Amino acid sequence: QQQVKQSPQSLIVQKGGISIINCAYENTAFDYFPWYQQFPGKGPALLIAIRPDVSEKKEGRFTISFNKSAKQFSLHIMDSQPGDSATYFCAARNTGGFKTIFGAGTRLFVKA
């Protein structure tokens, strides 16, 4: 069974701090790695995504770091804000595949 393992399950960060969420995968055929953000009562929404030909992608305060040899990727949220409090899902999809595999999610709480 293809899996994407995500950690931690929950995370509490002080306002202004750095939030780090990690994911690991097994299937080397995965070639697209998105992160989704979900607020309570809403559907997930794409936050940022990376393909394995680059090791890092940054969009504003959000950065994905990708380590192809270790089969790991992580989301860094710089200068975390209370408005970032949400559940974050990492995911992976393989070349030509219809299906995206999601991690179990991380509940982030940013303390004001």
Next chain:
Amino acid sequence: DAGITQSPRHKVTETGTPVTLRCHQTENHRYMYWYRQDPGHGLRLIHYSYGVKDTDKGEVSDGYSVSRSKTEDFLLTLESATSSQTSVYFCASREPSTDTQYFGPGTRLTVL
């Protein structure tokens, strides 16, 4: 949002009754998905569709069926609901050029 709606948004039903959830998208996306979200499991794929009348099973398809008679509509049916199917159900469609999945607002289903 990519114009994805789900109906109903909330439903309470009894064990053994049939239930149909509807997903409607206005983006003319070819690919559509049904997921269930449960604590500790993230988003798990139930069924997906890659075109009108073209559907396939996901990782947790037992007890569910789907139909897609038009590009814009994707129906999920629980033929005989069980308590283990109590969950939040999300529909999504995928924009192929960016690989982005757009999620609906979800349906909270409770099976008593």
